[in-house]
Amino acid sequence: MPLNAEGLAVSRILQESREAIAKRVTNLYFEARPQLEQRWKGARRKCTEDNCYHLDHLCAALSFGQPALFTEYIAWTAALLAGLNIDGEALAFNLGLLRNTLDLELEGAGAALASKYLDMGLRIIEGVVPKPPEYIDGIGALDVLARGYLEALLQGDRQSARHLIFAEVDRGTSIKDIYLLVFQRVLREVGRLWHSNRIGVGQEHYCTACTQFIMSQLYPRIFSNEKKGRRLVSACVGGDLHEIGMRMVTDFFEMEGWDTFYLGANTPTSGTLQLVAQRKPHVLAISATMPIHLQAVADLIAASRAAGNPPRILVGGAPFNSVPGLWEDVGADGYARDAAEAITVAGEWCA
Ligand code: B12
Structure with a gap:
C-alpha cells in the first residue's frame, strides 16, 4: 500500500465530483456576495472555473502527499489576483467556502486531511505573499544580451532579437549558454510579466513563438555529426502544452551526440510507449510544467514499467524544481534541474 494511500483516495473522490463541488462553492460565494455578479459579467462562470482549478491543484498535492504543490499554487494565484487589483480576502473567503x-x-x-491542506493555503494568503522573482537581474554580458533580447521581443521586433542572438553565437558564445542564460531566463521573465499583469497573453505568445523560431534557425549548428550510439525519447505528457523546456533538454542531448526522438507537447501515454518500444532508448525523458500534469507523469512511468524492459526514466520541469523528492513520488529513476544537469545525470547512467 502506498504511504500516501489516504491522500490518493481523497483526491480520487474529489476528482470524480470536481465540477459539482466547484459549482456548489460558487453558488455559496454569490449568495454571500450577489453584488459581484452585477458588476462583472461572466463572474459566475469564471468563479466556477477557478474553483475547478483550485480543486485540481489540491488533488495533485493530495495525490503525492506534497502540500507544497497546493501552497505554491495559492501563492501564485494570490500574486495573479494582486496584479488584477483583487486583494487576497476574496480568495481566502472562497477557500473557506471550499x-x-x-x-x-x-x-x-x-x-x-483536505482541511489541513486548505488551511495551509489560507495561511499563505494571510502572510505576505512573495512576489515572483525577476529572472534577469545581473550585470554580466549575457544579462545585457537577455535584457536586449527581451526588449526587442516586447517591441515586436523579431529581426533585431534574431540578430542579437546570431551575433552572440558568431562571437563564440555557446548555444548551451544562449539556451540557458538567454532563452530560458527570458521566457521565465515573460511569464512573470504576464503573471503580474504587465503584458497580455498575445505578447506572451509572440515572445514564445519568436524564440521557437530562432531556436529552429540555430539547428544547423546544433546537430552533431559525432554520434555516441545512445538514444533518448523525450515527451511532455498529455495535457501539457509547455514544450520548450523539454525541447531544450533534448537539444542538449543532441549536442552531446545522442540520437534523440522528441515527441513535443501533449503526447498521449500510448504514443510515448509506442516510440519507446520502437526506438528502445537508453533514457526516456518526461517533462511536466504544472502540478496538474503530474498524475499523467506517474501514469506514464507506471505504464512504461508495466510494459517491461523500461529505459532509465528521467523527469524534470517546474514542479520537480520546487518540491524536493517529488521525482521519487512519481516513480522516476532520476531528475535534473535543467538541461545542463540532465546530460550530466544521463551521462553518469550510461558511463
Ligand atoms: C510559453 C508559456 C506558455 C505557452 C507554451 C508554448 C510552448 N510551445 O511551449 C502556452 C501559451 C501554451 C502556455 C499555456 C499555459 N500556461 Co504557460 N507559460 C509559458 C512560459 C512563459 C514559458 C515556458 C518556458 O518555455 N519556459 C522556459 C523553459 C526553458 O524553462 P522550463 O520549462 O522550466 O525548462 C527547464 C527546466 O525546468 C528543465 N526541464 C523541463 N522539462 C524537463 C524534462 C526533463 C526530463 C528534465 C531532466 C528537465 C526538464 O530543463 C529545462 C531547460 O533547462 C511560462 C513561464 C515560466 N516560468 O516558465 C508560463 C507558465 C509555465 N504558464 C503558466 C500558466 C498558468 C499557463 C496556463 C494555465 C495559462 C492559461 N490560463 O491558459 C496555460 C496552460 C496550458 C497547458 N495545458 O499546459 C504558469 C504556470 C504557473 C503554475 N503555478 O503552474 C507559468 C509559470 C507563467 C506564470 N509565471 O504564471 N504557457
Missing part, C-alpha cells in the same frame, strides 16, 4: 463544502462532501479523516 473547506466547508469539502467537510460535507468527504467524511472523517478525508475531510480532516
Whole structure:
C-alpha cells in the first residue's frame, strides 16, 4: 500500500465530483456576495472555473502527499489576483467556502486531511505573499544580451532579437549558454510579466513563438555529426502544452551526440510507449510544467514499467524544481534541474 494511500483516495473522490463541488462553492460565494455578479459579467462562470482549478491543484498535492504543490499554487494565484487589483480576502473567503463544502462532501479523516491542506493555503494568503522573482537581474554580458533580447521581443521586433542572438553565437558564445542564460531566463521573465499583469497573453505568445523560431534557425549548428550510439525519447505528457523546456533538454542531448526522438507537447501515454518500444532508448525523458500534469507523469512511468524492459526514466520541469523528492513520488529513476544537469545525470547512467 502506498504511504500516501489516504491522500490518493481523497483526491480520487474529489476528482470524480470536481465540477459539482466547484459549482456548489460558487453558488455559496454569490449568495454571500450577489453584488459581484452585477458588476462583472461572466463572474459566475469564471468563479466556477477557478474553483475547478483550485480543486485540481489540491488533488495533485493530495495525490503525492506534497502540500507544497497546493501552497505554491495559492501563492501564485494570490500574486495573479494582486496584479488584477483583487486583494487576497476574496480568495481566502472562497477557500473557506471550499473547506466547508469539502467537510460535507468527504467524511472523517478525508475531510480532516483536505482541511489541513486548505488551511495551509489560507495561511499563505494571510502572510505576505512573495512576489515572483525577476529572472534577469545581473550585470554580466549575457544579462545585457537577455535584457536586449527581451526588449526587442516586447517591441515586436523579431529581426533585431534574431540578430542579437546570431551575433552572440558568431562571437563564440555557446548555444548551451544562449539556451540557458538567454532563452530560458527570458521566457521565465515573460511569464512573470504576464503573471503580474504587465503584458497580455498575445505578447506572451509572440515572445514564445519568436524564440521557437530562432531556436529552429540555430539547428544547423546544433546537430552533431559525432554520434555516441545512445538514444533518448523525450515527451511532455498529455495535457501539457509547455514544450520548450523539454525541447531544450533534448537539444542538449543532441549536442552531446545522442540520437534523440522528441515527441513535443501533449503526447498521449500510448504514443510515448509506442516510440519507446520502437526506438528502445537508453533514457526516456518526461517533462511536466504544472502540478496538474503530474498524475499523467506517474501514469506514464507506471505504464512504461508495466510494459517491461523500461529505459532509465528521467523527469524534470517546474514542479520537480520546487518540491524536493517529488521525482521519487512519481516513480522516476532520476531528475535534473535543467538541461545542463540532465546530460550530466544521463551521462553518469550510461558511463
Ligand atoms: C510559453 C508559456 C506558455 C505557452 C507554451 C508554448 C510552448 N510551445 O511551449 C502556452 C501559451 C501554451 C502556455 C499555456 C499555459 N500556461 Co504557460 N507559460 C509559458 C512560459 C512563459 C514559458 C515556458 C518556458 O518555455 N519556459 C522556459 C523553459 C526553458 O524553462 P522550463 O520549462 O522550466 O525548462 C527547464 C527546466 O525546468 C528543465 N526541464 C523541463 N522539462 C524537463 C524534462 C526533463 C526530463 C528534465 C531532466 C528537465 C526538464 O530543463 C529545462 C531547460 O533547462 C511560462 C513561464 C515560466 N516560468 O516558465 C508560463 C507558465 C509555465 N504558464 C503558466 C500558466 C498558468 C499557463 C496556463 C494555465 C495559462 C492559461 N490560463 O491558459 C496555460 C496552460 C496550458 C497547458 N495545458 O499546459 C504558469 C504556470 C504557473 C503554475 N503555478 O503552474 C507559468 C509559470 C507563467 C506564470 N509565471 O504564471 N504557457
